[in-house]
Every structure is written in structure tokens, then in C-alpha cells.
Amino acid sequence: MTVTPEIKLAPEESSIPALLARNARRFGMQTAYREKEFGIWQSWTWAETHAEVRAMALGFLALGMARGDYVAIIGRNRPALYWAMVAAQSVGAVPVPLYQDAVAEEMAYVLDHCGARYVVCGDQEQVDKVLEVQEKVTCIEEILYLDKRGMRKYDHSHMNWLEDVMREGRAAETRLSGELERRTAELTLDHTCVMLYTSGTTGKPKGVVLSNRNIIVTSKNSSEFDDLRPGDEILAYLPMAWVGDFIFAIGQAYWTGFCVNCPESAQTMLTDLREIGPTYYFAPPRVFENMLTTVMIRMEDASPLKRRIFNHFMGFARVVGPRLLDGRDVGLGSKLKYGLGDLLVYGPLKDTLGLRRIRVAYTAGEAIGPEIFDFYRSLGINLKQLYGQTEASVFITQQPDGEVRSDTVGVPSPGVEVRIADTGEVYYRSPGTFESYYKNAESTASTKDPEGWVATGDAGFFEEGSGHLRIIDRAKDVGKMADGRMFAPKYVENKLKFFPNILEAVVFGNSRDRCVAFINIDLAAVGSWAERNNIAYSSYQELAGLKRVLDTIQEHVEQVNESVAQDAMLAGCQIHRFLVLHKELDADDGEMTRTRKVRRRIVEEKFADLIDALYSDKDSIYTETEVTYEDGRKGKLKATLEIRDAKVFGDARRMAAE
Amino acid sequence: MLDTQSDEGYVTADGRKIGGVAMEMKNITLRFGGVIAIKDISFDIRWGEVRAIIGPNGAGKSSMLNVISGFYHPQEGEVIYKGYRRPKMRPYQVARTGIARTFQNIALFEGMSVLDNIMTGRLHHMKANLLQQALWWGKANREEQENREKVEKIIDFLEIQHIRKTPVARLPYGLKKRVELARALAAEPSILLLDEPMAGMNVEEKEDMCRFILDVNDEFGTTTVLIEHDMGVVMDLSDRVVVMDYGRKIGDGTPEEVRNNEEVIKAYLGVAHD
Numbered sequence: 001m002t003v004t005p006e007i008k009l010a011p012e013e014s015s016i017p018a019l020l021a022r023n024a025r026r027f028g029m030q031t032a033y034r035e036k037e038f039g040i041w042q043s044w045t046w047a048e049t050h051a052e053v054r055a056m057a058l059g060f061l062a063l064g065m066a067r068g069d070y071v072a073i074i075g076r077n078r079p080a081l082y083w084a085m086v087a088a089q090s091v092g093a094v095p096v097p098l099y100q101d102a103v104a105e106e107m108a109y110v111l112d113h114c115g116a117r118y119v120v121c122g123d124q125e126q127v128d129k130v131l132e133v134q135e136k137v138t139c140i141e142e143i144l145y146l147d148k149r150g151m152r153k154y155d156h157s158h159m160n161w162l163e164d165v166m167r168e169g170r171a172a173e174t175r176l177s178g179e180l181e182r183r184t185a186e187l188t189l190d191h192t193c194v195m196l197y198t199s200g201t202t203g204k205p206k207g208v209v210l211s212n213r214n215i216i217v218t219s220k221n222s223s224e225f226d227d228l229r230p231g232d233e234i235l236a237y238l239p240m241a242w243v244g245d246f247i248f249a250i251g252q253a254y255w256t257g258f259c260v261n262c263p264e265s266a267q268t269m270l271t272d273l274r275e276i277g278p279t280y281y282f283a284p285p286r287v288f289e290n291m292l293t294t295v296m297i298r299m300e301d302a303s304p305l306k307r308r309i310f311n312h313f314m315g316f317a318r319v320v321g322p323r324l325l326d327g328r329d330v331g332l333g334s335k336l337k338y339g340l341g342d343l344l345v346y347g348p349l350k351d352t353l354g355l356r357r358i359r360v361a362y363t364a365g366e367a368i369g370p371e372i373f374d375f376y377r378s379l380g381i382n383l384k385q386l387y388g389q390t391e392a393s394v395f396i397t398q399q400p401d402g403e404v405r406s407d408t409v410g411v412p413s414p415g416v417e418v419r420i421a422d423t424g425e426v427y428y429r430s431p432g433t434f435e436s437y438y439k440n441a442e443s444t445a446s447t448k449d450p451e452g453w454v455a456t457g458d459a460g461f462f463e464e465g466s467g468h469l470r471i472i473d474r475a476k477d478v479g480k481m482a483d484g485r486m487f488a489p490k491y492v493e494n495k496l497k498f499f500p501n502i503l504e505a506v507v508f509g510n511s512r513d514r515c516v517a518f519i520n521i522d523l524a525a526v527g528s529w530a531e532r533n534n535i536a537y538s539s540y541q542e543l544a545g546l547k548r549v550l551d552t553i554q555e556h557v558e559q560v561n562e563s564v565a566q567d568a569m570l571a572g573c574q575i576h577r578f579l580v581l582h583k584e585l586d587a588d589d590g591e592m593t594r595t596r597k598v599r600r601r602i603v604e605e606k607f608a609d610l611i612d613a614l615y616s617d618k619d620s621i622y623t624e625t626e627v628t629y630e631d632g633r634k635g636k637l638k639a640t641l642e643i644r645d646a647k648v649f650g651d652a653r654r655m656a657a658e
Numbered sequence: 659m660l661d662t663q664s665d666e667g668y669v670t671a672d673g674r675k676i677g678g679v680a681m682e683m684k685n686i687t688l689r690f691g692g693v694i695a696i697k698d699i700s701f702d703i704r705w706g707e708v709r710a711i712i713g714p715n716g717a718g719k720s721s722m723l724n725v726i727s728g729f730y731h732p733q734e735g736e737v738i739y740k741g742y743r744r745p746k747m748r749p750y751q752v753a754r755t756g757i758a759r760t761f762q763n764i765a766l767f768e769g770m771s772v773l774d775n776i777m778t779g780r781l782h783h784m785k786a787n788l789l790q791q792a793l794w795w796g797k798a799n800r801e802e803q804e805n806r807e808k809v810e811k812i813i814d815f816l817e818i819q820h821i822r823k824t825p826v827a828r829l830p831y832g833l834k835k836r837v838e839l840a841r842a843l844a845a846e847p848s849i850l851l852l853d854e855p856m857a858g859m860n861v862e863e864k865e866d867m868c869r870f871i872l873d874v875n876d877e878f879g880t881t882t883v884l885i886e887h888d889m890g891v892v893m894d895l896s897d898r899v900v901v902m903d904y905g906r907k908i909g910d911g912t913p914e915e916v917r918n919n920e921e922v923i924k925a926y927l928g929v930a931h932d
Contacts, residue, residue: 038810
């Protein structure tokens with residue numbers, strides 16, 4: 001890995017407000033923002049956007065906004081809120097977007113921590129939350145709001161309608177424009193661009209300070225990587241407080257000069273997606289999964305002829321589509337047939353989903369099922385994966401066109417260096433690496449070393465041959481097996497969970513000689529399978545214990561073993577024995593968090609008898625489990641569980657070594 | 659205590675201005691053959707207020723609303739509207755005088771989209787003739803745009819953008835009620851009549867509906883008359899309440915006054931027989 005040369009940027013590219021001015025000159029008449037309001041897409045060109053932001057910035061000056069002030073922004077994705085961020089930057093203040101669905105308590109912490117003097121709210125709901133915490137958070141001086149509805153009766157002594165602020169700004173143009181130009185001109189690459197709070201899964205949220213250099217260089221690199229162009233369109237629907245939204249809808253949009261479209265409301269997202277037909281799109285795996293499910297359900301209800309055409313061409317696309325997308329030769333016959341399929345199935349389907357014009361789509365955040373991933377790619381949608389985090393200004397690795405697979409997260413993004421520590425943890429260093437955690441030198445020091453390397457907290461490795469990074473698990477969950485081989489439970493569990501029949505899986509094996517697993521069946525999927533095959537069952541427990549269900553699960557486990565065996569490093573994680581649990585893991589019983597993540601420790605303690613049985617030679621085990629019903633009463637579940645041996649596959653390398 | 663009886667109007671605790679009398683019902687008696695549905699009832703409705711009519715089943719609430727909307731014509735008594743005695747009118751004529759309503763049993767066009775349903779509320783604001791409409795020419799085109807703009811504002815206000823193009827038949831009950839409210843609002847009424855807007859709704863839908871009724875009153879200053887069974891809702895929403903029982907008026911005043919009224923308690927809770 002080479003050290004990246006220092007990237008030189010022109011002064012007109014050294015801050016977001018400067019980029020806005022550049023865009024207003026360069027693409028003045030092109031559309032910069034669109035928002036659907038009153039049923040019609042309203043649009044603003046770059047020149048208009050520049051004028052709006054300028055008016056807002058002048059208004060902020062009139063309100064007395066000072067250099068270095070923190071300005072909180074709370075609301076759904078709307079152009080005026082994006083402008084408020086850029087306007088704040090223009091006067092030398094720092095925007096701090098907040099999650100709009102945060103409860104007042106969480107909001108209070110962030111507002112207090114950054115010492116926000118100004119809060120820009122989307123609507124009455126957000127204003128109410130801010131007012132609620134204002135007693136505790138004394139730093140807030142002015143509340144601004146965008147949507148006037150319901151606000152008439154509020155005490156406006158420290159409250160302003162954003163439109164009024166802009167009007168006052170325009171009125172004071174002669175008096176304030178000199179000051180505004182001075183402040184905007186002062187901004188350099190080292191000034192703070194934005195402060196984003198990481199959602200605090202562990203402890204309190206931390207304010208990640210990102211400089212203009214972080215954002216602009218990262219945006220430049222990633223825009224060039226995917227050849228983003230001024231004519232591109234994106235739909236801005238992800239939370240504004242999330243780093244990805246800031247990079248896509250501000251960083252890359254201002255760098256490249258493409259158009260940001262804001263949906264009418266959260267519920268109309270899918271309709272708006274279809275109307276806009278973005279060319280560049282990001283969605284977490286869950287969104288792609290839901291879209292696919294909707295398609296499949298609708299196909300189930302379609303006429304037999306349509307269903308047969310769909311199934312035939314989708315089967316064909318699975319084979320040919322991804323290869324075509326990667327630019328490989330598939331032969332003239334296949335090409336023609338794919339063209340026919342495009343006419344009959346793929347095209348109309350993409351149209352319905354609003355994905356017809358996509359050139360680049362990304363997914364990230366968690367593992368995506370290969371089935372889902374391949375579905376979109378076989379349709380000819382260039383869906384790729386990336387790996388990143390707030391502290392890196394998103395990009396750590398991403399997949400180049402033509403090298404896309406469902407199980408890797410790609411090669412290091414341009415300008416990013418990645419290394420794997422001896423512990424298996426992934427470290428990176430990049431121009432996007434954050435400056436610091438706000439008012440938290442201790443955390444900054446423990447996350448970022450003096451040379452600029454940042455620990456991701458994830459364990460992974462570079463695949464030999466392709467040089468692609470593969471993330472296997474959270475570093476703290478990764479262990480070693482008795483013989484020293486790597487144990488990465490989540491990696492195997494994810495593979496298991498990709499089967500619709502498997503809802504949850506928990507793999508054990510840390511410091512043991514082999515791995516075993518608990519499986520939870522998915523009641524909906526297995527239940528409907530039972531219904532279709534006329535298999536009667538009276539309870540979850542009975543269904544989970546049926547021989548044919550166990551046979552199916554065993555097949556799944558063996559398939560997973562086969563694929564795990566391909567991986568030299570992880571071959572030790574193959575599942576030797578498993579059982580299907582008699583109850584669903586449940587947050588009420590403490591086995592899961594409320595966000596449905598398995599609490600490994602607790603499961604391990606609670607079902608210690610089952611784990612012991614899995615590591616013995618027994619082929620069944622009697623167990624009693626305490627459960628909590630929804631009304632809080634407790635009960636006992638008794639069951640005899642069958643333990644199955646799964647076929648494991650040879651690990652070629654290990655055998656050669658022995 | 660607020661002086662709710664003065665002619666000039668008053669200002670409520672939350673800062674809304676209530677004006678003078680908009681409509682006055684004077685000694686209304688309504689009979690169906692030998693059955694007396696409404697017996698000599700008088701009360702008034704002021705500009706800008708939320709006026710509730712409550713009472714047990716069969717008390718004559720809906721009949722009263724139908725008298726206001728001109729669907730029933732009382733045998734005795736008169737309706738004074740905007741200072742003039744209202745002559746006998748057909749319901750559509752009453753509607754043109756600025757009175758819109760929703761129905762207890764949803765009365766929407768099930769096969770039409772939400773947007774089209776709400777557009778029907780603008781009917782009285784369309785002046786283009788049949789020929790112009792048919793040829794989509796001149797006035798017709800212009801009017802459609804103006805009216806669509808008004809309708810879109812209401813869609814935005816009631817937060818139903820996501821169902822704009824959905825046929826009404828596919829909507830859940832709570833949303834249908836909201837669409838009905840939207841259609842009534844589209845007529846830009848001076849007085850809005852709501853016949854049990856909350857009936858059959860779950861708690862969340864009720865809360866939403868309450869908020870919308872208050873917001874409508876607040877934003878547009880629409881005078882609202884509503885019939886409701888849910889006492890909690892009535893007490894929270896309304897400025898003044900008329901209580902009916904067996905066609906008679908047994909109470910009239912602020913929610914506070916009505917709540918402490920002996921006769922009302924008797925009608926609602928019954929009396930102990932010892």
C-alpha cells in the first residue's frame with residue numbers, strides 16, 4: 001500500500017459554500033434540488049439554490065450567529081434544511097444534524113453536549129421536543145422552524161420562521177453582505193465542515209468532527225471512483241444525521257453537481273422513487289429485501305402465464321445477468337434472449353421498482369443475502385457493496401465495477417489505506433479520517449493513533465487473489481478455537497440466516513475443538529411450508545421438532561459448512577452438531593436486545609445444559625426452560641430435543657499441512 | 659369564568675378568537691309523523707368555535723345536524739344564519755351557503771381515488787359549463803388547476819399524500835374518515851358539520867383525528883359543529899357543548915359546566931334506585 005500524495009484543491013473547492021458558488025457559476029441553470037410539495041415536483045437550479053442559501057446566511061448573520069457556533073438541524077430530508085446546513089457553514093458556524101426520530105431525552109444530551117445556540121426544526125413536532133428540553137439545555141438561544149403549520153400560537157420572542165429569517169437577510173443585504181463574504185472566504189480545508197453524532201449503541205453518543213478536507217476529498221475520490229456526473233439524480237430519504245446522507249446529498253452532490261430529490265413524506269418514498277428514477281442510489285439491505293418480498297408476493301398472485309414467464313426469465317437472468325453486468329462475454333444467443341427478457345420482464349420490473357435508470361447502487365450496514373444481491377444484479381442493476389463508518393467520512397472499502405460479489409466489501413477506496421492487525425481487526429487511514437471526537441480527547445486518542453490509523457472494531461481479512469476485504473464479525477466477538485484457528489460466530493450465523501427457514505442461529509465454539517449451533521426456525525416460512533405440504537402441527541415447539549423440518553435444517557447447515565470450508569481461515573467454524581430450539585429467542589426473556597440482536601452470553605448461560613449435550617455423544621436431550629409470557633407471567637417449557645450431526649467438509653489446506 | 663354569553667365574542671384560554679353568533683336555532687321542533695325527534699330546542703353557534711352536540715343514542719343529535727344541513731325541515735322554529743332567517747332550502751343549496759359535512763357512515767365514492775373524491779368537494783367552486791368541461795377548454799382547464807391547488811393544500815394539511823392516487827375502497831377505516839374530512843374541507847365551508855368523526859376508530863386514529871379537528875379550527879378558523887359519543891374527546895375538543903336527551907335540550911355551556919350538570923349526569927350515568 002502506498003502513501004497517498006497530498007491532494008491539491010483549488011480555493012474554490014475548499015469548502016461547501018465555495019463549491020456552491022462554483023456550481024452556481026458552472027451549472028447555473030441545471031437542477032440542484034427537487035422536492036415534491038402539493039403533489040408537484042418543485043425544483044431549484046444551482047443559481048437559485050445559491051441565492052436561497054445566501055439569503056438564509058444573511059438572515060443568520062442578522063440573528064447574530066457567530067463563527068464557531070453550533071447549529072442543530074432536526075427534521076426530515078428537505079431542501080431548506082440542507083440549505084440551512086450550508087448557510088450555517090457560510091457564516092462560519094458548524095451544522096449538527098440530529099436524528100429526527102430521537103426522543104427528547106436523547107436530543108437533550110446532544111444539544112447540550114455541542115452547546116447549540118441555534119436549532120433549526122422541520123416542523124412543530126420537532127419544535128415541541130426542543131422546547132421540552134429547553135429547561136435543561138440552557139445554551140439554546142433561537143429556535144427556527146421551516147413548516148409554519150400550528151406555530152402561530154407559540155411564543156415567538158426567541159423563535160423565528162425560516163422564511164422570515166431569509167426575508168430579513170435579504171432586507172439587510174447591503175449591511176451584511178460584506179461580512180458574509182468575509183466569513184465565507186475565511187473557510188479553509190481545515191475548518192470543521194460538520195459534526196455528526198454516532199448513534200450510541202455503546203454508551204453516550206460521540207460527536208464526530210469532520211473537516212472540509214475530510215468531506216471534500218472523500219467526495220472527490222468517491223465521485224471519481226464511480227464516475228458520478230452532473231446529470232445524476234439521487235433520492236435523499238435517509239436520516240440527515242447519518243454520515244452517508246451528508247456525503248451523498250451534500251458532499252458528492254456539491255462536488256459533482258448532481259441533483260438531490262427530496263420525497264414528499266416518509267410514506268411516499270417508494271412512489272417518489274419511481275417518479276424520479278434515480279441514477280445513483282443507496283439503501284440498507286433491509287430495503288432491498290422488502291422490495292424483493294413485495295415483488296415475490298405479487299408474482300404469487302399473478303396469472304399462471306405471467307408467473308411462468310417471470311420464473312423462466314428470472315432463472316435465465318440469474319445465470320447471465322451478473323456476467324453481462326460485469327462486461328463478460330456470454331455469447332450472442334444469450335445476449336438476444338436477455339434482451340427479450342428485458343423487454344418482457346426485467347425492464348417493466350425495474351420500472352415498477354423505480355430502479356430503471358440506476359447506474360450505481362450501494363448497500364451497506366450489514367450483510368446482504370446472496371440471493372437478494374444476485375436478484376438485483378441479474379436484473380442488470382449495478383448494486384454494489386461498500387464498507388465504511390462515520391469516522392471515515394463513510395468510505396473505507398468499496399467494490400469497483402466488474403468485481404462485485406455478495407460476500408466481500410471490495411477494495412480500499414481511493415486514498416484509503418487499510419491494514420489488518422494481528423488480532424484480525426481492520427485499521428484504516430484516509431483523507432476522510434475524522435479530526436476528533438468533540439470534547440472527548442480520551443476517546444479520540446484510543447480510537448485514532450498518532451499516525452492516523454483508526455480501529456474499526458470489525459475483524460476481517462483480505463482475500464488472496466482478488467485483494468478484496470471481507471468483514472467477518474465484530475472484533476470483540478471473534479475468538480480462537482482450541483487449536484488456534486479463528487472463530488467468527490457471526491460470519492457463520494449470517495450465512496445460516498440467509499435461508500428463509502432460519503430465523504436466528506447462535507454458534508458456539510470459542511476455545512473448543514469444534515463448533516456447534518442452536519437454530520431457531522422461522523415460523524412464517526416453515527409454517528407456510530408445512531401448510532403447503534399438509535403437515536399438521538399444533539405449536540411452535542412441535543413444528544420445530546418435526547423430523548422433516550430437522551432434515552431441511554440439516555441440509556441448510558451442511559450447505560453452510562460446504563461454503564465455510566472454502567475459506568481457509570474460517571474452515572474451523574463448520575458446524576459439527578446442531579439442534580433446533582424449542583422456543584424462539586425473545587427479548588422478553590432477555591435472550592435478545594430490543595433491536596433483535598442475540599445476547600450471546602445470556603443464551604450461553606441459560607442453555608448451558610444444551611451446549612453440554614451438543615459437546616457430548618448424546619443424540620437427544622430433555623430440557624426445561626423458563627419463559628415469560630407477554631403479560632409478564634412466567635411458565636415452563638419442557639421438551640426433548642433431537643441433536644443432529646452435520647456433515648463437515650475437508651479443509652484442503654489444513655490437511656496438506658498435517 | 660369566561661363570558662361566553664356576550665354578543666361580541668371572546669378569546670379562549672389558548673388564544674383563539676371566538677366571534678359573534680353565526681347561526682341560531684330558534685325553538686326547533688322536528689316531528690316524523692307522531693314521533694317527536696326534536697322538541698323545542700334553541701341554541702346558537704358562534705364564529706370560530708368548536709360546538710359539540712352530545713347525548714345518548716336516539717337523543718336526536720343526528721336529526722339536529724340534518725336540520726342544520728338542510729336535509730330535514732323542522733315543523734316549527736327557525737334557523738337564523740348570518741343574521742337572516744333561512745328559508746326552506748334543498749341540501750345542495752345549503753351547501754352553497756358554506757355549510758359542509760361528513761357522515762356517520764362514510765359516504766365516499768369507493769371506486770374513485772382519494773384525489774378525485776376530494777375534488778368533488780370543490781364542485782361548488784367550479785363555474786365552467788358542460789361544453790367547456792367536455793372540451794377541456796378555457797375556463798374548465800384554469801378552474802381545474804386552481805381547484806387542484808386548493809385540494810393539494812388540504813392533502814398536505816391532513817397528511818394523506820401517500821394515498822393521493824389510491825382508490826378509496828382500498829383504504830382502512832380511519833383513513834377513509836380523514837378523506838371525508840378532506841372533502842368537506844375542500845368546500846372551504848364557513849361551518850363544518852362532523853357527524854361522529856371518531857366513531858369506530860382506535861385510540862391512535864382518534865388522537866390523529868382530534869389533532870386535525872383542532873388544527874382545522876386553528877388554521878382556517880372554521881366553525882365546527884360535531885356530534886360525538888366519546889366524552890373524553892368532546893370535553894377536550896369543544897368550546898361549548900349542547901346536551902340532548904329524548905329530543906330535549908338538557909344542558910348547554912362550557913364542557914366544565916356541562917360536566918357538573920345534574921340532569922346530564924342523570925341522562926348519561928343513570929340514577930341510583932334505592
